Amino acid sequence: NAGVTQTPKFRILKIGQSMTLQCTQDMNHNYMYWYRQDPGMGLKLIYYSVGAGITDKGEVPNGYNVSRSTTEDFPLRLELAAPSQTSVYFCASSYSQGTQETQYFGPGTRLLVL
């Protein structure tokens, strides 16, 4: 199993451009998450999904959109990129119930907006 994979690993955007960060998991987890990590800080939740077709806002959703058309994929869309969105983005997934309550993280995508 590959676990949680993210693409791209690194991207430079110009202000106002848009892009989609891809996230895929092969563990059949129904819960998926997007976090951002700013320098010297912990992770903050952007959006999450409890299953295909269901998404909800986290702590810092402004400037982002998500969709969840399949169990495996949870892309994060940035519209009109701003310098404040320069960060490292992590996707994570987990089981919904029972004893498997640990979140599994992807390797991250580093985004620089200039």
Add this chain to the structure above:
Amino acid sequence: AQTVTQSQPEMSVQEAETVTLSCTYDTSESDYYLFWYKQPPSRQMILVIRQEAYKQQNATENRFSVNFQKAAKSFSLKISDSQLGDAAMYFCAYRTRPRGGSEKLVFGKGTKLTVNP
């Protein structure tokens, strides 16, 4: 709202020695989970250890153990026999037990651990 505080931005330890990383949290919940994650330079978040609040026994995973003091809302991580590969950022995280909702983690700001040979 729940908060997680890591008061040590940086720590260092000699190889083979023991180091303790501190974490405190604030919550009004009685049932929750606590985690320590390791983030090496590769940036990937790796689960080190987890503790269920309803369990009195401190969790251990090989060289890693925690000191969980529920009344004091303290959750420290002890690394024994430190190895060079332990050098990383360590994040403490909190999560309430799900009640039909999602598992949203609240993270501290992290402690950078340096291991000296």
